[in-house]
Amino acid sequence: QLQLQESGPGLVKPSETLSLTCTVSGDSISSSGYYWGWIRQPPGKGLEWIGSIFYSGNTYYNPSLKSRVTISVDTSKNQFSLNLSSVTAADTAVYSCARHKHLACFDYWGQGTLVTVSS
Amino acid sequence: DIQMTQSPSSLSASVGDRVTITCQASQDISNYLNWYQQKPGKAPKLLIYDASNLETGVPSRFSGSGSGTDFTFTISSLQPEDIATYYCQQYDNLPQSTFGQGTRLEIK
Numbered sequence: 001q002l003q004l005q006e007s008g009p010g011l012v013k014p015s016e017t018l019s020l021t022c023t024v025s026g027d028s029i030s031s032s033g034y035y036w037g038w039i040r041q042p043p044g045k046g047l048e049w050i051g052s053i054f055y056s057g058n059t060y061y062n063p064s065l066k067s068r069v070t071i072s073v074d075t076s077k078n079q080f081s082l083n084l085s086s087v088t089a090a091d092t093a094v095y096s097c098a099r100h101k102h103l104a105c106f107d108y109w110g111q112g113t114l115v116t117v118s119s
Numbered sequence: 120d121i122q123m124t125q126s127p128s129s130l131s132a133s134v135g136d137r138v139t140i141t142c143q144a145s146q147d148i149s150n151y152l153n154w155y156q157q158k159p160g161k162a163p164k165l166l167i168y169d170a171s172n173l174e175t176g177v178p179s180r181f182s183g184s185g186s187g188t189d190f191t192f193t194i195s196s197l198q199p200e201d202i203a204t205y206y207c208q209q210y211d212n213l214p215q216s217t218f219g220q221g222t223r224l225e226i227k
Binding site for chain 1: 151155162163168174206215216218220221
C-alpha cells in the first residue's frame, strides 16, 4: 500500500525558507514512472498545486510560485522535498505531498502538515 | 490561466437526496477534469477522473459527467458519510493544474 508522509518545521519566520520532505513507502519513486507533487491549502481556502517532480529530476512549477519554489528528489531515500523561499503570512497553509499520476490526477496523498509563517 | 468556477459553494441536503455539484471551466478543457472528496482534517480523495470514470473502490452512488466547459458531479443517494467538501480539478494545460474553490456539503 502506497503511503506518503510529510515532515518538516511547523513554524517558519517571515522572509525565511520553508522546507518540507515527503517520504514515500510502498513503492519506489525511481521505478514507478510517476510524478510526485506538492499541493497546499491555506486555512479555510481551496487547493493550490505548487509543483511536481519526476525521479529523473524533471520539474514543473506553478507559474505563480515558480520564482520561489524548488522541488528536489532523493531516490536513495525515496523522498522528495519542497523549498519555498521568502515566505510571508500568505504562505501559511497545510502542505501535502501526493502522487501526480501522469501529471493528471493526484491519486495518493499524504496527511498534510500545517506550516505557519509567523515571527 | 484556466479558471474553474464551482457551484454552489455550500449545500445542505437530506440523507437519500440526489445531490448535484457543477464546475465550469473558463475555456474548453475536453474531459480533463477530476473530482475529489475532502473530509474534515483529512487529505483529499480522488473519486472521479477524466470527468466520468469512477476511481477503484469508490461507491457507485458517485458519478461525473460533462465535457468542454461544463461538468457535473452527482451523488445519487446521499449518505451520512458523504459529508465533506468536494473539489473539481482541471488538467487541460499540462503540467499546470487548477482546482475549483470547493463545495461544502452538509446534512440537513
